[in-house]
Amino acid sequence: MSTSAGPLFTAADINGLSLRNRFAVAPMTRVSANEDGTATERMARYYERFARGGFGLLITEGIYTDQAFAQGYRDQPGITDAAQARAWRPVVKAAHRHGARFFAQLMHAGAISQGNRFRDGTVGPSAVQPLGSQMEFYYGRGAYPAPSAMTDGQIAEVIDGFATSAERAVAIAGFDGIEIHGANGYLIDQFLTEHTNRRSDRWGGGARARAAFAVAVFKAVRAKVGGNVPVGIRISQGKVNDFSHKWAGRNRDAEAVFATLADAGVDYIHVTDHEAWKPAFEGGHDSLVALARRFAPNLALIANGGLHDASRAQEVVEAGADIVAFGKGALANPDLPNRIGAVRELIPFDPALLGPIADIKAQELAL
Numbered sequence: 001m002s003t004s005a006g007p008l009f010t011a012a013d014i015n016g017l018s019l020r021n022r023f024a025v026a027p028m029t030r031v032s033a034n035e036d037g038t039a040t041e042r043m044a045r046y047y048e049r050f051a052r053g054g055f056g057l058l059i060t061e062g063i064y065t066d067q068a069f070a071q072g073y074r075d076q077p078g079i080t081d082a083a084q085a086r087a088w089r090p091v092v093k094a095a096h097r098h099g100a101r102f103f104a105q106l107m108h109a110g111a112i113s114q115g116n117r118f119r120d121g122t123v124g125p126s127a128v129q130p131l132g133s134q135m136e137f138y139y140g141r142g143a144y145p146a147p148s149a150m151t152d153g154q155i156a157e158v159i160d161g162f163a164t165s166a167e168r169a170v171a172i173a174g175f176d177g178i179e180i181h182g183a184n185g186y187l188i189d190q191f192l193t194e195h196t197n198r199r200s201d202r203w204g205g206g207a208r209a210r211a212a213f214a215v216a217v218f219k220a221v222r223a224k225v226g227g228n229v230p231v232g233i234r235i236s237q238g239k240v241n242d243f244s245h246k247w248a249g250r251n252r253d254a255e256a257v258f259a260t261l262a263d264a265g266v267d268y269i270h271v272t273d274h275e276a277w278k279p280a281f282e283g284g285h286d287s288l289v290a291l292a293r294r295f296a297p298n299l300a301l302i303a304n305g306g307l308h309d310a311s312r313a314q315e316v317v318e319a320g321a322d323i324v325a326f327g328k329g330a331l332a333n334p335d336l337p338n339r340i341g342a343v344r345e346l347i348p349f350d351p352a353l354l355g356p357i358a359d360i361k362a363q364e365l366a367l
C-alpha cells in the first residue's frame, strides 16, 4: 500500500481543524462502558492505541444522547449528563497525547434499541416493527419489538438530547468535533427510510422531507457548539438489521439526502457502504462516495467500508473521498497508518475478536 497510500499521508482539514493525515478510525460500538454509561480506563487504552498507531482522526463508538429512549445497548457509553461527559475526558486526552483528533459520534438507537436501562419499550418515526433480529454480540436476542410512533414532544426532546450532548462533548469532554449518526438503521436513518417513516406530518413524505429530522438535529447541534467546531453526519444505505437495503429512488434519493445536508451546512459527510468502492445501485456506475462528492461538492468527505486493501482505498480517493475510515482493519491493526508507512504487512481481521460479546478484549490492548 506504500505508494498508492501516499495521498493518505498528507494533511487534511475539516472546517479549519487540521488533521495530520487522512487515516481515520471508523466508529465501533464496543459495549465496554460501565453499566451507568461512563467511559472506562480500558476504553482510554483502547482508543489511545489508534492515536499512537498514527491515525489522524478517531471517531468514537456511537454514544447515546438522552436518558429516555436513546440507549441501544447494554454497557454502551452515554454523554447525557456532566458525569458521563467528564468520564470521557481522560479518553480524549489519551488520544490527544499522541497527536490524533477525536470526534464524538452521537447516536439514538430508536426502534432498534436492544438494551436501555432508562426505559422499557422503544420509539421510532412510525410504529413499524424493525426487520431482522437483535445482535447477540451486543447481548440481544430474537425479534425487535414494534416501537411506538414518536410524538411531537418526543421528537423535540430527542433533538435537544443531541444538541446538549454535543455541547457537553466539546465543552466538558474536550472532543474536537461531532459526528451525528445518521446511518446503519438507527433513529435518524429510520426517519430517512421510506419503510420505517410513514409519517404524514413535516417529518415524513418524499426523500427530502424525510431528511428534515436529520437537518433539525444538525441545526440544533450547530446552534449549541457554534460555527468553529466540525460537525458532520454519517450516512449509509445498509442497516444493521437490513444489510442490503437500497434507496428506491437511486441517484435522485442520493441527491435529496446529500444536497439537503450540504445546503443545511454540515461540514462533512461520512458515507459507509459494505464495499465502498462498488456501484451504489445494481446496474449503476457510481459508488456512494462518488454520489456524495457530486451532490455535496464542497464538503469534506469521509469514506468507509472494506477499504483496508490499498487499491480500494485508492479508488475511493479517486472518487472524491478526502479521508478514509477503517473499521475491522483498524481493530486488527491499531497501528495501520504506521504499518503502511513502514511497508509492513497488515494483519488480517480475526472475527473471534468480536465474540461472543463484541467488547474490548485484553488481547486487543496488548496489540
Ligand SMILES: Cc1cc2nc3c(=O)[nH]c(=O)nc-3n(C[C@H](O)[C@H](O)[C@H](O)COP(=O)(O)O)c2cc1C
Binding pocket: 026, 027, 028, 029, 030, 060, 061, 062, 105, 181, 183, 184, 234, 272, 304, 305, 306, 307, 308, 325, 326, 327, 328, 329, 354, 358
Ligand atoms: C464491532 C463493530 C461495531 C460498530 N459500531 C458502529 C457504531 O457504533 N457506529 C457506526 O456508525 N458504525 C459502527 N460500525 C460500522 C463500522 O464503522 C464500519 O462501517 C464497518 O465495520 C465497515 O467498515 P470496515 O470494512 O472498515 O470494517 C461497527 C462495526 C463493527 C465491526
